[in-house]
Each structure stands twice: as C-alpha cells, then as structure tokens.
Amino acid sequence: MIASVASAFPDVSYSQDEVGALLGLDNPVARKLLAAPHIRSRRLFLPPADPVTGRVPDESPAELHAKFRRGALEIGGRAIASSLKAAALTPSDVGYLLCVTSTGFLVPGLSSLFSRELGFHPALLRADVVGMGCNAGLNGMNPLVQWVRNHPGRVALLVCCEINSAMYVRDESARTGMVNSLFGDGAAAAVVTSEASGIRPYVRDFESFCMPDRWDAMRFDWNDDVGKWSFHLDRDIPYVIGDNVSKPVGRLLERNGLRPESISHWVLHTGGGAVIDGARRSLGLTEHAVRHTRSVLRDFGNISSGSFLVSLERLLDEGSARPGEHGVMITMGPGAQIEAALIEFAAGREAQP
CATH class of the missing domain: 3.40.47.10 (Thiolase/Chalcone synthase)
Structure with missing residues (x-):
C-alpha cells in the first residue's frame, strides 16, 4: 500500500517568459515552446542574474554537480520528511530506502547521503536507480512493493529526486531549447507499507x-x-x-x-x-x-x-x-x-x- 506521498520543489517559481530571458533562449523553437499553454511555471535552482545582461551566468560542470548535490539534499530531504510525517513515521522506521535520479551522479549515491543526513537506522537497506530517466519511478517502486509483501509490517520509502537545471546546456540549438523549455526541478517521496490509515x-x-x-x-x-x-x-x-x-x-x-x-x-x-x-x-x-x-x-x-x-x-x-x-x-x-x-x-x- 502507498501510505503517503509528498513532493518538494525549489522555493523560486519562474514563468516561462522569465526562464527564456534568464537562459537566453532566443531560437525560434525555444520561443514557440515557451509560449505554449501547457506549462505556465517551473521551479528551478538558478543562480542570480547578471544585473547588466539580465541573464544567469553559465555554470561550470563542477558548479552544476555541486548544485545537484545541494539541491537534491534540500528538496529530497523535505519530500522525505513530509511523506514520513503524513504516515506518522520517522526515518528510523524505514527498512528499505530506494532513490531514483537521472540528473546527477554520486558514489555513494543519494540513498547514502540521505541516510547520513536524516537519521535513518544503521540497518537500512539501500538502493539507487540511476540513469533510467522519466520512467524510473515505477522501476523503483516495483522492488519496494515486493519487499513489503515479503516483510509484512515493514516500511519502504521511494524517493525520486531530479535537479534538471543541473543538466542544462546553454547554446542556440533547437535540441537544447526544447529541453530547457520543458524540464523543472522537483522531488517526490512515497511511503510503501502493508497497512495504513485512510x-x-x-x-x-x-x-x-x-x-x-x-x-x-x-x-x-x-x-x-x-x-x-x-x-x-x-x-x-x-x-x-x-x-x-x-x-x-x-x-x-x-x-x-x-x-x-x-x-x-x-x-x-x-x-x-x-x-x-x-x-x-x-x-x-x-x-x-x-x-x-x-x-x-x-x-x-x-x-x-x-x-x-x-x-x-x-x-x-x-x-x-x-x-x-x-x-x-x-x-x-x-x-x-x-x-x-x-x-x-x-x-x-x-x-x-
């Protein structure tokens, strides 16, 4: 049973026009996509804009990696805390933590980072699903559901954490314009148990x-x-x-x-x-x-x-x-x-x- 679900996002929300101006998305494909009605806003971790150009600076690979780590810990941690609170649980109650991401690479992975920072039990079973993309949330949920069935009364936690702005590339191609007009930053966590209220x-x-x-x-x-x-x-x-x-x-x-x-x-x-x-x-x-x-x-x-x-x-x-x-x-x-x-x-x- 999915006992609770919670999400978390960066604090700052940008309209599509604001994203286009900040990233300098000037090619016709990007402008057309930014004007489409299906997306009105996105939450993103973006650096402060240059006061002269009005654009955010181009971040180096090292800066993007640091942003992924920092952002994942922030919003992933908030999603975890909210999902556990909604299920009247604490990190020490979790027996299996599985983290999903495709927007950053860490060794050890996000599951280890969350385990260290949020007070999970030392006997925690951990797994990281990396690089499977947008479908990976259900790929991660499948083994958690099977584990809970085999361990009645135990608690499993799925965390999907994506800092897509850590994978942005800035150029004039239609390819990157399409990506930069679509993806936002966000995290979501789901508590999987054999029983829950409601x-x-x-x-x-x-x-x-x-x-x-x-x-x-x-x-x-x-x-x-x-x-x-x-x-x-x-x-x-x-x-x-x-x-x-x-x-x-x-x-x-x-x-x-x-x-x-x-x-x-x-x-x-x-x-x-x-x-x-x-x-x-x-x-x-x-x-x-x-x-x-x-x-x-x-x-x-x-x-x-x-x-x-x-x-x-x-x-x-x-x-x-x-x-x-x-x-x-x-x-x-x-x-x-x-x-x-x-x-x-x-x-x-x-x-x-």
Missing part, C-alpha cells in the same frame, strides 16, 4: 514494455563543445509513446480481469503536452482523466521520475477515490520504455494482501 492505493501488479529499436529517442550525449552532458529528446517521442502505451496497459488489465472502462483513476507521467495527448488518445481517456497530469505539468513542467507521484499526490488530496476502485499509473522514458502499475483503493487494513 483510503489508500494498494499496488496490485506491474507491466513493462520496451522498444529497444528506439533506444536513442531519449538519451544523454557528451557535448565536447561545452564539456557537459546534453539531453536529446526526439521530436517523434509523443507518437512513439502514443502508438505503444496501450500495449503494456492492455496486458496489465487483461491479466487482472479488467477492462479500460473498469479504471476510475489514471496517473500519467507529465512528459509534455504532446506526450499526454498521445497517451490519452491511445488509451481512449477523457480530458478529466488526465486533469492531475495536466495540472502538474502546468505548474512545474516535466520533473522526470517523480512527476507521476506528484499527480498521485493531487489525486489523493482530492479525496475522490473510493474503496474498490481501480487506477493505473503510467511512466515512460529512455529505452524507450513504458511502465504501468495497477492500483486498487482500499481503506486501512483492507489493503493487506
């Missing part, structure tokens, strides 16, 4: 779908010109996702004796306006079904692996789910990979397997 989702099953022939549709490449990693997002990715998302969802529902009309709640990754449109058409969803996905994209942009958890957080806060109703969570990202999970809402102890 109406909460129990994770029933998972399904994956990989398209290895499209492995290069979303990827990091090394940019020799600037000495940084640069993210590539294929312009066809909305169609790749839209054409294939129904395949893992269909298998997931069929295996569990359900049909699409049996699903009351849909929680999708906020990949972008066109990605949401493609998935919605493929699955035959109403606009109401993707309202939380749309609102998270609108308010924060694409925050990569934790996006679906923020949508789930909004669904839970809404209080519309009822015991016995089913939901589907969907993430997608590099690989190209689509992940899906079936949830069933239950009240308290009714959710135990």
Whole structure:
C-alpha cells in the first residue's frame, strides 16, 4: 500500500517568459515552446542574474554537480520528511530506502547521503536507480512493493529526486531549447507499507514494455563543445509513446480481469503536452482523466521520475477515490520504455494482501 506521498520543489517559481530571458533562449523553437499553454511555471535552482545582461551566468560542470548535490539534499530531504510525517513515521522506521535520479551522479549515491543526513537506522537497506530517466519511478517502486509483501509490517520509502537545471546546456540549438523549455526541478517521496490509515492505493501488479529499436529517442550525449552532458529528446517521442502505451496497459488489465472502462483513476507521467495527448488518445481517456497530469505539468513542467507521484499526490488530496476502485499509473522514458502499475483503493487494513 502507498501510505503517503509528498513532493518538494525549489522555493523560486519562474514563468516561462522569465526562464527564456534568464537562459537566453532566443531560437525560434525555444520561443514557440515557451509560449505554449501547457506549462505556465517551473521551479528551478538558478543562480542570480547578471544585473547588466539580465541573464544567469553559465555554470561550470563542477558548479552544476555541486548544485545537484545541494539541491537534491534540500528538496529530497523535505519530500522525505513530509511523506514520513503524513504516515506518522520517522526515518528510523524505514527498512528499505530506494532513490531514483537521472540528473546527477554520486558514489555513494543519494540513498547514502540521505541516510547520513536524516537519521535513518544503521540497518537500512539501500538502493539507487540511476540513469533510467522519466520512467524510473515505477522501476523503483516495483522492488519496494515486493519487499513489503515479503516483510509484512515493514516500511519502504521511494524517493525520486531530479535537479534538471543541473543538466542544462546553454547554446542556440533547437535540441537544447526544447529541453530547457520543458524540464523543472522537483522531488517526490512515497511511503510503501502493508497497512495504513485512510483510503489508500494498494499496488496490485506491474507491466513493462520496451522498444529497444528506439533506444536513442531519449538519451544523454557528451557535448565536447561545452564539456557537459546534453539531453536529446526526439521530436517523434509523443507518437512513439502514443502508438505503444496501450500495449503494456492492455496486458496489465487483461491479466487482472479488467477492462479500460473498469479504471476510475489514471496517473500519467507529465512528459509534455504532446506526450499526454498521445497517451490519452491511445488509451481512449477523457480530458478529466488526465486533469492531475495536466495540472502538474502546468505548474512545474516535466520533473522526470517523480512527476507521476506528484499527480498521485493531487489525486489523493482530492479525496475522490473510493474503496474498490481501480487506477493505473503510467511512466515512460529512455529505452524507450513504458511502465504501468495497477492500483486498487482500499481503506486501512483492507489493503493487506
């Protein structure tokens, strides 16, 4: 059961116009994307602007790495604290901590950093999922759900922490303009237990779908010109996702004796306006079904692996789910990979397997 979900973001929110001015996004592709209505604001860790140029300085690889570490500890720590508080737990209650990120690299990883800083138990089981991209939140949740099933009464914690502004590259290409107009910084944490109070989702099953022939549709490449990693997002990715998302969802529902009309709640990754449109058409969803996905994209942009958890957080806060109703969570990202999970809402102890 997902006992609680909480998110955290940088304190400063920027409009798309402000981001464009601060980063100097002047190419036509970037200007068009910044003007699109599906994103209105993003939370970002940006340095102070130069008072003369009005632009933020270009950060070195060392400065970007330091920003990732500092930002991840700040907002990841806040998301962890809020999720545990909501479940009436403390860090010492957690038996398994799994951290997900694709926007920075640390050895030891974020799980070790949080363990040291936040007071987790020395017997904590740790794992880090690094480099899987936007789909990785469900990749991380899967082993936690299995572990809790095998350890009744124990507590697991999923933390998705992405400092996308630590991966920004500043140039005039359409490629970087697309990335810099879409991604924001954010963290989300989910407490997974065998029981909890209130109406909460129990994770029933998972399904994956990989398209290895499209492995290069979303990827990091090394940019020799600037000495940084640069993210590539294929312009066809909305169609790749839209054409294939129904395949893992269909298998997931069929295996569990359900049909699409049996699903009351849909929680999708906020990949972008066109990605949401493609998935919605493929699955035959109403606009109401993707309202939380749309609102998270609108308010924060694409925050990569934790996006679906923020949508789930909004669904839970809404209080519309009822015991016995089913939901589907969907993430997608590099690989190209689509992940899906079936949830069933239950009240308290009714959710135990």
